[in-house]
Amino acid sequence: MNIYIVWTEKNNVEVPILDEQQRGIVSTINSFHYFIQEGRGDEVLRPTLATLENFTTIHFTTEEALMERAGYPDIEDHKALHKELIKKTADISRESVYLKDPDMALKFLRQWWLGHINVEDKKYAPYVRKLMERV
Ligand SMILES: [Fe+2]
Incomplete structure (x- = not known):
């Protein structure tokens, strides 16, 4: 069975702590995919979402603090x-429709995260990289 999202260099924002956290999130999504393939997606839906909520909070808190310190102009958006x-x-962890069809949750997560990493995060990357050179 293949890994669902293969992390490549081009996904990096080249800020080590952020890339490290991001890989943790992708790894959680990949485990979710593994269980879905095993026919056990419903079993791990809630633990997956709980893990993602925690990981995401830590990651966004780090990212937002760095964007702030770097003076990234579009931070509010x-x-x-x-x-x-x-x-x-x-919402996904509460709505029963996803329990019946965990694949829907998987596809949403993949699409959101890859889109965010490769489009939105790339916009702040030069600002934060410059900040990191100073510290
Ligand atoms: Fe972000």
Whole structure:
């Protein structure tokens, strides 16, 4: 069975702590995929979402603090995207439709995270990288 999301260099924002946290999130999604393939997606849906909520909170808190210190001008828009995802992740763990069809949750998570990493996070990356050179 293949790994669902294969992490590649191009996914990195090249800020070590953020890339490290991001890999943890992707790894959790990949484990969720593994269980779905095993026909046990419903069993791990809630633990997966609980793990993601915690990981995501830690990751967004780190990212937002660095964006702030780096003076990233579009921080408020970026924070709004984070807030939406936190809400959606909590909604998925509550709505029974996802228990019946865990694949729907999996696809949403993959699409959201890959889109966010490769589009939105790339926008702040140069600012935060410059900050990291100074510290
Ligand atoms: Fe982000």
